[in-house]
Amino acid sequence: MDPIRDAMLRPSRSAKIERRGRLISLFCISLIVAVVVAIFYFVASRGLATFFENKVNLWSFLSKTTWSPAIKDAHGAPEVGALPMIVGSFGVTFLSAIIATPFAVGAAIFMTEISPNLGKKILQPVIELLVGIPSVVYGFIGLSVVVPFIRNLFGGTGFGILAGTFVLFVMILPTVTSMTVDALKAVPRHYREASLALGATRWQTTSRVVVRAAMPGILTGIVFGMARAFGEALAVQMVIGNAALLPHNLISPASTLTSVLTSGIGNTVMGSLENNALWSLALLLLLMSLAFNLLIRWIGKKGEMK
Amino acid sequence: MKKILGFLAVAGVALLAGCGRGDSGQSITAVGSSALQPLVEAAAEQYQTDHLGVFINVQGGGTGTGLSQIQQRAVEIGNSDLFAEEKPGINAKKLVDHRVAVVGITPIANPGVGVRNLSIVQLRRLFTGEITNWKQVGGKDLPVVVVNRAQGSGTRTTFEKWVLQDRQPLAAQEQDSTGMVRSIVASTPGAVSYVAFSYVDDTVKALALNGVTPTDQHVTTNAWPIWSYEHMYTRGQPTGLTKDFVTYMMAPSTQKRLVAKMGYIPVTSMKVERDAAGNVVQKAAE
Amino acid sequence: MAPKKVDKLATGVLYVIAGVIVVILASLLGYILFQGVPHISWHFLTSPAKSFEAGGGIGIQLFNSFYLLLLAMVISVPLALGAGIYLAEYAKKNWLTDVIRTAIEILSSLPSVVVGLFGFLVFVLQFKFGFSILSGALALTMFNLPLLTRNVEDSLRAVSFTQREAGLALGLSRWETVIHVIIPEALPGIITGMILGAGRVFGEAAALIYTAGQSAPALDFGNWNPLNIASPLNPFRPAETLAVHIWKINSEGIQPDAAAVSAGASAVLIIAVLAFNLLARYVGNRIYKKMTAA
Numbered sequence: 097m098d099p100i101r102d103a104m105l106r107p108s109r110s111a112k113i114e115r116r117g118r119l120i121s122l123f124c125i126s127l128i129v130a131v132v133v134a135i136f137y138f139v140a141s142r143g144l145a146t147f148f149e150n151k152v153n154l155w156s157f158l159s160k161t162t163w164s165p166a167i168k169d170a171h172g173a174p175e176v177g178a179l180p181m182i183v184g185s186f187g188v189t190f191l192s193a194i195i196a197t198p199f200a201v202g203a204a205i206f207m208t209e210i211s212p213n214l215g216k217k218i219l220q221p222v223i224e225l226l227v228g229i230p231s232v233v234y235g236f237i238g239l240s241v242v243v244p245f246i247r248n249l250f251g252g253t254g255f256g257i258l259a260g261t262f263v264l265f266v267m268i269l270p271t272v273t274s275m276t277v278d279a280l281k282a283v284p285r286h287y288r289e290a291s292l293a294l295g296a297t298r299w300q301t302t303s304r305v306v307v308r309a310a311m312p313g314i315l316t317g318i319v320f321g322m323a324r325a326f327g328e329a330l331a332v333q334m335v336i337g338n339a340a341l342l343p344h345n346l347i348s349p350a351s352t353l354t355s356v357l358t359s360g361i362g363n364t365v366m367g368s369l370e371n372n373a374l375w376s377l378a379l380l381l382l383l384m385s386l387a388f389n390l391l392i393r394w395i396g397k398k399g400e401m402k
Numbered sequence: 403m404k405k406i407l408g409f410l411a412v413a414g415v416a417l418l419a420g421c422g423r424g425d426s427g428q429s430i431t432a433v434g435s436s437a438l439q440p441l442v443e444a445a446a447e448q449y450q451t452d453h454l455g456v457f458i459n460v461q462g463g464g465t466g467t468g469l470s471q472i473q474q475r476a477v478e479i480g481n482s483d484l485f486a487e488e489k490p491g492i493n494a495k496k497l498v499d500h501r502v503a504v505v506g507i508t509p510i511a512n513p514g515v516g517v518r519n520l521s522i523v524q525l526r527r528l529f530t531g532e533i534t535n536w537k538q539v540g541g542k543d544l545p546v547v548v549v550n551r552a553q554g555s556g557t558r559t560t561f562e563k564w565v566l567q568d569r570q571p572l573a574a575q576e577q578d579s580t581g582m583v584r585s586i587v588a589s590t591p592g593a594v595s596y597v598a599f600s601y602v603d604d605t606v607k608a609l610a611l612n613g614v615t616p617t618d619q620h621v622t623t624n625a626w627p628i629w630s631y632e633h634m635y636t637r638g639q640p641t642g643l644t645k646d647f648v649t650y651m652m653a654p655s656t657q658k659r660l661v662a663k664m665g666y667i668p669v670t671s672m673k674v675e676r677d678a679a680g681n682v683v684q685k686a687a688e
Numbered sequence: 689m690a691p692k693k694v695d696k697l698a699t700g701v702l703y704v705i706a707g708v709i710v711v712i713l714a715s716l717l718g719y720i721l722f723q724g725v726p727h728i729s730w731h732f733l734t735s736p737a738k739s740f741e742a743g744g745g746i747g748i749q750l751f752n753s754f755y756l757l758l759l760a761m762v763i764s765v766p767l768a769l770g771a772g773i774y775l776a777e778y779a780k781k782n783w784l785t786d787v788i789r790t791a792i793e794i795l796s797s798l799p800s801v802v803v804g805l806f807g808f809l810v811f812v813l814q815f816k817f818g819f820s821i822l823s824g825a826l827a828l829t830m831f832n833l834p835l836l837t838r839n840v841e842d843s844l845r846a847v848s849f850t851q852r853e854a855g856l857a858l859g860l861s862r863w864e865t866v867i868h869v870i871i872p873e874a875l876p877g878i879i880t881g882m883i884l885g886a887g888r889v890f891g892e893a894a895a896l897i898y899t900a901g902q903s904a905p906a907l908d909f910g911n912w913n914p915l916n917i918a919s920p921l922n923p924f925r926p927a928e929t930l931a932v933h934i935w936k937i938n939s940e941g942i943q944p945d946a947a948a949v950s951a952g953a954s955a956v957l958i959i960a961v962l963a964f965n966l967l968a969r970y971v972g973n974r975i976y977k978k979m980t981a982a
Contacts, residue, residue, distance in 0.1 A: 110859070110860065110861040110864065111861065113861055113863055113864060114861035114862055114863045114864070116863070117773075117861070117862075117863025117864075117866070117867070118774075118778055118862075118863065120770050121770045121771065121773045121774035121777075121778060122774055122778070123770065124766075124767045124768075124769070124770025124771040124773075124774065125770070125771040125774040125775065125779075125788060127767060127771075128767065128771050128788075128791075128792060128795070128833055128834075128837065129788055129791055129792075131795070131830055131833075132791040132792065132794065132795050133791070134806075134810070135795070135798065135802070135803075135806050135830075136794075138806055138809070138810075139802065139806075162573070163573075164553065164573075165553070166490070166553065166554065167570070198705070199705055199708065199709060202701070202702050202705030202706070203705055203706050203709050205702055206702045206703070206705065206706040207706075210699060210702050210703070211706075214706075215706075218706075218710060219706055219709065219710070221965065221969075222709060222710055222713045223709070224880070224883060224884060224887070224965060225713060225717075225887075225961070225962065225965060226713055226716075227884050227887050227888065228883075228884070228887025228888070228890065228891065228958075228961035228962075228964075228965065229716065229887075229891065229958065229961070230890070230891020230892065230893065230931045230934075230957060231891065231893075232891070232893050232931055232934050232935050232938075232954075233720060233891070233934070233954050233957065233958070236934075236938065236950070236954070237716060237719060237720070239582075239585070239586075241719065243589075244589060247590070253547050253575070253590050253593075254590070255575060255586075266712060266716070269709065273709075278842070296691075297691045297692060297694070297695035298695055298699070299691075299694055299695040299698035299699065300691055300694075300695070302698075303698070323793075323796075323797040324797065326797065327797040327798060327799045328799070329799045329800065329801055329894060330800075330893060330894055330935070333578075334582065337575040338552075338575055338576040338577060338578075339573060339574050339575045339576060340573055340576075341573050341574075349574070349575045351576075354799045354801070357799065357801060357802075358578070358799070358801045358894060359552040359576060359577070359578030360552050360553055360554060360578075361464070361466075361801060361805065362436075362462075362463050362464020362465075362466055362467050362578075363464045363465060363466045363552055363553065363554035363555045363556075363578075364466040364554050365466045365469055365470045365473075365489055365490065365491035365492055366466075366470040366474075366491075367470070367491055368490050368491030369490075370490070370553070370554060371466070371491075378799070378802050381798070381799060381802075382794065382798065385793075385794050385797035385798070386790070386794055388797065389790045389793045389794060389797075390790070392793070393786065393790065431818065431819065433819075436939070436940045437940065439902075439940065440940065443903055450905075457905070459818065459819055459901070459903065459905075459926050460903050461819050461901045461902055461903060461926065462897070462902050462936075462940070463897070463898060467898075471813075474813075476813045578939070579938075579939030579940055580939065580940055581937075581938045581939045581940055581946070582938070582939060585938075
C-alpha cells in the first residue's frame with residue numbers, strides 16, 4: 097500500500113496521546129463515582145434494614161421524640177424517634193449559617209473590592225489556616241472556652257445549640273468565604289467600571305452591582321457551608337451535650353444526627369436494631385446532603401438564566 | 403504526568419507486595435472495648451519484648467465492635483466490657499470468655515455539690531430524674547445535671563444494671579468517652595455521672611454508696627456492687643499465639659503486676675465470682 | 689453627600705469584619721500555642737508515647753501523621769487531577785455529568801465516621817489490609833477526593849480559553865494542551881486546594897480510628913525495608929496519627945499528664961499545619977515561576 101496514505105490514515109502520535117489521556121481521566125472519574133455508589137449502597141442497605149427488617153414505621157422514625165433503640169414501647173416497636181436529632185441538626189446548621197454569612201460575605205468583599213493586597217497577604221492565609229485546624233481541636237476549645245463562657249453568661253450547663261452554633265460558625269466560615277471570593281472574582285471587570293463611570297461610589301457598586309451579579313455563587317457558597325455544618329461530627333459532639341431531647345431553648349442540651357451516630361456506633365453490634373437505627377441516621381444525612389446539593393444546583397441554574 | 407503515573411505504579415506495586423505479606427512473623431489482632439484497650443496494649447508491649455517476631459495489634463472501637471468482629475472471625479480477640487450474653491445480636495455460645503480483669507465503677511459528682519454519700523435509692527432517683535436538686539439529698543441548693551455515657555456503652559450498661567435495676571433512665575446528656583465525662587463533671591456545677599475507678603482524680607468527687615467507699619477492696623468482696631469483668635473473647639478455644647497471649651494475660655505474674663499497676667483489679671484477687679445473669683457466689687478457697 | 693458617607697461607613701464595617709476574623713484566628717492560635725508550647729521539648733517530639741505513665745512523647749505519632757499524609761496525597765492527587773481534567777475539559781454538559789458532580793459533592797459532605805466505618809468494613813476486613821497506614825490512606829483519599837477534584841476543576845476552568853486555543857493552534861492534542869499549558873497555568877489554584885486538603889487530612893481523626901487504628905507500635909528507625917513490620921515505611925503497620933492521639937488521650941487516657949500531652953500535641957499539630965502551609969505556598973510559587981513565563 098502507499099506508505100504516505102498509510103501514514104495519513106493511521107492515528108497520529110498526538111491522537112494516541114489524546115486517547116490515552118482521555119482514558120486516564122475517564123478512569124479516574126469512574127473510580128470516584130464507583131466509590132460514591134459503593135458508599136451509598138452500603139449505607140442504604142443498612143439504613144433501610146431498620147424499616148424493612150425491624151419493621152419500624154418511617155413516619156414514627158421521623159416524628160417521634162424518644163431515642164432509645166434498646167427499649168421497646170407499649171406496642172412492642174422499638175423507640176427510634178429521630179426528631180430531636182433532626183431538629184438539632186437543622187438548628188445548628190441554620191443558625192451557624194445565619195451568623196457566618198455576614199462575616200463571610202464581608203470578608204470576601206474586603207478581599208476582592210476593598211483591599212486585595214491586605215486580603216491576599218493576611219486574610220487568605222488566615223482563612224486557609226482556619227481550615228487546617230483539626231475539628232478535635234475546635235471541639236476542645238469549644239469545651240474549654242465557649243461552654244464555660246455561655247454557662248457564665250446565660251446559666252444552665254452551657255452545653256447546647258448555642259455552643260454548637262459558635263463552633264460551627266468558625267468552622268464553616270472559611271468555606272463560605274472562599275466560595276464567595278470566587279463568586280465575586282468571577283464578576284467581569286467591566287461591570288464595576290460601568291457602575292463607577294456612572295458616578296456610583298465603591299459601596300454602591302459593590303452592593304448593587306457586584307454582589308447582585310455574584311448572588312448565585314454566594315448562595316451556593318452558603319448552602320455549601322450548611323452542608324459542611326450538617327455533616328460535622330466531632331467538634332459539635334463535644335459541645336452540644338448529646339441529649340436526645342427536643343431542645344426547649346438554645347442553651348439546653350441537644351443532639352445532632354452526626355453526634356448520635358458517632359458516639360453510638362462503636363457500642364452497637366453490627367446487624368442489630370440499635371446498629372441499623374444508627375445507619376438510618378447516616379442515610380438521612382446522605383439524603384440531606386443530596387437535598388443540599390440539588391438546592392445548590394437549582395440556585396446555579398437560576399443564576400445562569402439571567 | 404509521567405511522574406504521576408510512576409507514583410500510581412509504585413502504589414500498585416506496594417499493594418501487590420502487601421498481598422504477599424504474612425510471612426513476616428506471627429501476628430494477631432485484638433479490637434473492642436476502649437476501657438480495656440490500655441491494659442491489653444501494655445500487656446502486648448511487654449509480651450512482644452519477651453517474644454521477638456510476634457506482633458499483637460491492639461485497637462479500640464468499642465465493645466460492640468469487638469463482639470461483632472470476633473463473631474464474624476474478622477479478628478482473633480474481641481475485647482468487651484460486658485458478657486456477650488448481655489449484648490443483643492451476639493451468639494454467646496460460639497464465643498469463649500476469658501476474664502482478664504475487673505473494673506469498679508463509681509458515681510462521681512462535681513466537688514461543689516456538698517454530698518459525699520448516697521443510698522442506692524437516692525442514686526437511682528438521681529439518674530431517673532426523680533431528684534432534681536442536690537438539696538433533696540442533703541447537699542447544696544443546686545440543680546442536678548445528669549451526664550450519661552453513650553447508649554450501649556459497657557460502663558453505662560453495668561451502671562444501669564446495678565443501680566437502676568430495669569428502671570428507665572432519664573434522657574440526658576450523653577458522652578461517648580470517660581475522659582469527656584470526667585472533664586464535664588469537673589467543670590459543670592451540679593453534674594453527676596459515673597466512671598471506672600482508675601479515672602477518678604481530684605477534679606471530681608467519688609460518692610460513697612450506703613457508707614461503702616468505692617475501693618478495690620470493697621469490690622473484691624462484692625460490698626461495692628457496681629463492677630464488671632473485662633473480657634477477652636475468642637471464637638472457640640484459642641490456639642497458637644492467641645492462646646499464648648491469653649494465657650500470658652491470665653498468668654498470676656501479669657495479674658499481680660501489670661493489671662494492678664494500671665488501675666484495674668486483678669481477677670485473681672476477687673473473693674467472689676459473678677455470672678452473666680448477675681448471680682454472685684463466693685469463690686472456693688484456692 | 690450621603691452616598692459618600694455610606695461608602696465610608698461600609699468600608700469601615702468591612703474592615704471591622706476582616707479584623708474580627710483575624711482576631712478570631714489569632715486568639716484560637718494564641719490559645720492553643722499558649723497552652724501547648726510550654727510542654728514541647730525535644731524529648732516530647734521524639735520519644736514514643738506512654739500508655740499509662742507520665743512523660744510520654746509523640747515521636748511516632750508525628751512521623752505517622754506525615755507518612756499517612758504523604759501516602760494519602762500520593763493516591764488522591766493523581767486521581768483528583770484525572771477526574772478534575774475530565775470534568776473541566778472532556779465532560780459534556782448533560783444530565784450524566786450533573787449526576788457525577790452531585791455524587792462527588794455528596795461524598796464531600798459525608799460525616800467522616802461513616803467514611804471510617806466504610807473503610808473499616810471494606811479495606812480493613814474485606815481487602816484484608818488490616819488496621820494499617822494503607823487502609824487509613826485509602827479512607828482519607830475517599831474523604832479528600834471530592835474537595836481536590838472540585839478544586840482542580842475550578843482551577844482549570846479559571847484558565848482563560850485563549851490559552852487552550854493557543855495550544856490547539858500549535859497542533860497539540862487536547863490532552864497535551866491540558867498537561868503542558870493549562871495545568872502549569874492553573875498550578876497556584878491547584879496547590880492552594882492541595883494545601884487545604886492536606887490540612888484536613890492532617891487533622892482528621894474520626895475516619896482513622898477504624899482504619900489506621902489507634903495504636904502506635906514501636907518503630908525501628910534504622911530499618912527502612914518497607915516489608916518489615918517494625919520499619920517506619922511499612923504501609924501495613926497500624927499507625928496512630930497525632931490527631932487520633934489527641935482524641936484518644938482525651939477520651940480514655942489514663943496518663944497522669946494527659947492534659948499536658950494533649951495540649952502539647954495540639955500545638956505541634958497546629959505548628960505542623962502552619963509550616964506545611966508556608967512550605968507548600970513557597971514551593972508552589974517556585975514551580976509556577978519555573979513552569980510559566982510569569
